[in-house]
Amino acid sequence: MKNIFFKKGKMNQKRSKLFIRFVLLNSHKKFNLNPKPSTLNPLLGFTLIETLIYALIITGVVTSATIFSINILESQQRARAYQEVQQNARFAMERIIQEIRSANTLNTTSSTFDTSPGFLSLNHEDVSKDPTVFGVSNYILDIKQGSAATSSLTSNDVKVTSLIFRNLSVTNRTKNINISLTVEHINPDNIITFAASTTMQTSVTIRDQEDLP
16 A cells, blocks of 8 residues: 555655646746847947948048148238238338438438338439338338329238338448338238248448438
8 A cells, every 4th residue: 555655655756746847848938037148240330330330431531631720821821911011121222222222312300210111212303203202101102203193012911010220321431321120911810821020131332422422
């Protein structure tokens, strides 16, 4: 009798184990306790990184090209401003030198020396040029000869910030005049690109020395 119950107990134990195993297997399938590895395309992440790298490279190239273009434009503008200043100063200085050399005498009483803006008056044999006067008005260097209208020697793109005449003449010997001229580019907004200026200085002797002993 005991053997019968023992065998039945063993069978029940086996059935319980089988049932538990069955439940575990079914619950594994139902809740997917061990899912399969993801089948995502590994190239998708690589493509995104590549796109970001390309975007960064293109941005860098465009930025560099833009900065380079701006630098070229600024250099060109700076060169034009300096050229404008040089041309005006050179033209004005050459005209003053020419008129001093061709003058007969220096009107010391009508001239202003050693200060800016200076004023220079010259006598000429040619009535149409007598007197020849140089002066600055509204930062523009002007010349007036005889009864003719005043004309400008510098353009509206520049301004004469300093004009000084110095009388270096020696009595009964030479008539010599020293000229100092400073010209700047017009730059109301203080843009460094247009910050150009030049100063020229020279001494000129009146060639006509007939009135000297």
